[in-house]
Amino acid sequence: MKNKIWLQAGLVLLPIIISLVVTALLIIAVGSNPIEVFEKSWEGAFRNSTSFAGVVNFWIPLALCSLGLVVTFSAGMWNIGVEGQMLIGAIFASWGAQFVILPSPLLIGLEILLAALGGMAWAALVGVLRLRLGVHEIFGGVALNAIANVLTIYLISGPWQPPEGGSAQSTAPFPTDALLPGISNEFSVSALAIGLVILGFIALTIALRGSRWGLQLKATGKNAVSALLLGIPTQRSALSAFLVCGAFAGIAGAYRVLFTYGSLRPLSSGGIGFLALLVVLLVGTRTLSALLTALIFSIILGGSTRLKIALQLDPSLAGILQGLIVLTVLLTNGLRARLLGNSAPTPTVDSPPFPTPEGAPHG
């Protein structure tokens, strides 16, 4: 029994140690000192309140997307279209920011609502393609990501180009009233957005654990055929997961344009959606772990920005470290399943079948 506890602990630490060691070896290979790199990275994230604000500002949209993906993941699906849903959210929020005149608090509320609706609409497309037309959500999602991207560029270089002329760099800066306020100049972070993350976290945790909706999602994700035979409308259940995820992603996109940039830019989503997929790959359906893992990823990325300045190292080192963590965690999960004989919490990548009521199980 005692051995088992040590084994458990070892399996948690192992991936972190392996990732750090491999990263250290890489750093040595390019001729730098790994200790120094890790020190500078720490500095990069925690040097002062400004650097930490950078971490939090990255964490907010990443946490929102990760929470959303936990929902689609519960239903057994990979919503790779989350990146596009962020972009559409950003576009909808940008429309509000540019063309609606309202007192600031109302305007911000409207922008966030629009962003959520936009993300939901884009996610609904993925869902309908999957559930009605049989287009796998990964293909549908990738295609819709590309379309959302093209749409952003079209808007920036066309109808929404700044008065001084379109350079396809960004729209004109949004009026201050339309932007989320920061807490202070030294700690420039949106309290409202943090509130939304916490609210979303609480609501989702309760809904996934204690609601009929959450249980139906879980059942659909684990075995859609059985779920259907138990009387669950599995298609509706799966579609609702896409809608909720889209709303979260849309708000994350809004945060990028209403706070991080202050205008709409190409690739406003910044790959955060893809990173969130990695987070969910690690945490499965656990909401609290999703928030914490997103924070760790943000710290690693925030820290790496310092490397270029201090050591002339490319910050993509952070990406390597992240990738290594994901890989080694997945590997040790497989190892754990073998050693401890229980199945790993990280789910498999293949999606369950979505039976139409007719075509369902055939003899």
Place this chain on the structure above:
Amino acid sequence: MKIELQHIHKSFGQVHANNDITLTFESGQIVGVLGENGAGKSTLMKILSGYQRADRGTILLDGAPAQYHTPLAAIQSGIGMLQQDPLDVPALTVIENFIYGQPGGALLSIKQAEQQLSVICQRLGFSLQPNAPVFSLSISQRQQLEIARLIALGVRALILDEPTTGISAEQKTLLFNALRTLAKRDSVTILLVSHKLEDVLALCDEVVVLRAGTLVGNARLPVPQTELVRMMFGQVFAPQERPDVPLGNVVAALNNVTLRGKRVTVSDLNLDIRAGEVIGIAGLDGSGQELVLRAFTGLVKPRRGQVLINGENVTGKSYVELIEHGIAFGAAGRLEEGLIAGLTLTEHMALVKNKTPFIRWDIITTLTQNLLKEYDVRGGPQDFIERLSGGNQQRVLIALMPEGCTLMALEQPTRGLDVDSARKIWGQIMSRRDRGTAILFTSPELDELLTYSDRVFVAYAGHLYDAGDAKTLTIDVLGRLIGGDFNRPEAVAH
């Protein structure tokens, strides 16, 4: 090749699928392996062909102990299996399929392979075009290709799993002739897994019979068909005394229904079920019986005709809608279609019984405890469903069916269960019937059909024959009907 099996044991959870099986298959013999579903014959064949590993026991090939744990290693040891659905690659051509698995790696000579294929085809009377894509072949041509491929790989024992399902009489003759050639001229040992007695009688030199995991018979043919039926199904149980429930009105009906399945089309089907009536449908796998059950439950939509529940036309409605009309469905694959591995018993109960947006776990847990007691399920509310034995899973499945439903459609409700578990399940099904629920079930076990049904139907090649009142039906007659022998006055085509 001479194959000796010594004391083979294999268990799945609580099911002893192979219990101390000792057998010898002589070189050049064609042996029929008989047994009803769940008798353990496919487990034994999977062990022999490397798809599964025995828990205990020894396999001797030509006297030498053999160790192999994959199908590929089995083929290298000389044993190949022809699966019921041939494991070929439809996108490739015949010759490409023929080559794969052959040694030689990147330096394959298509020309040599074509020559080899044509020699084998000529000997066995097969006709295969090397460049035809596999998806254009018929089932029997795909079988021929697979047999040719295995022979080319040097297989000296060939296992065939229900090879005559879905092929014509002509093709069957061709196949059987090829198998005879292989056995008699090349001393290949042929094992034919089948529950079609006529096939076994026509082809085999001897039979072995399995029942409930043990070897119960081993005889040289010819043997009278009735003798084989007795070996397969054991003692015929006298129908149990059970109170006759007065039948109510017709509660469910199919009117002139045509159903299309993957392998079989059922046409012009008429069937009425009354409240409190138990109807059993017999038939070999894939004869269309599962389509009938699924038509009543909205899982298969009729191409033509009407489905009526309580007099209301529900044709084309979905399964979820039909649940509201009082139907309940239990599929044969419990953990694949019906229960959800990874959810607890309480979560299953909550999925079915909880109607409020937020789940009252305390109420549901109490409800679960009560139902587990009522249905005699050995397991706690927080146990994951997959940890339960098959019998307990089946009882949970029945407990989840709404009380007072109109029709319960059950696919092989006692599949894989021991006698005691099966009896308990039937106790629960019958108590539902006593309260007026109509029961429609399929079963591969003839005594189960005769014991519990009021009326029995036989599905054969897409037709449903009325075999009449279960009280006057004998196991011999039913066995013959299942095999397609309808030349009896009491069997009237519907």
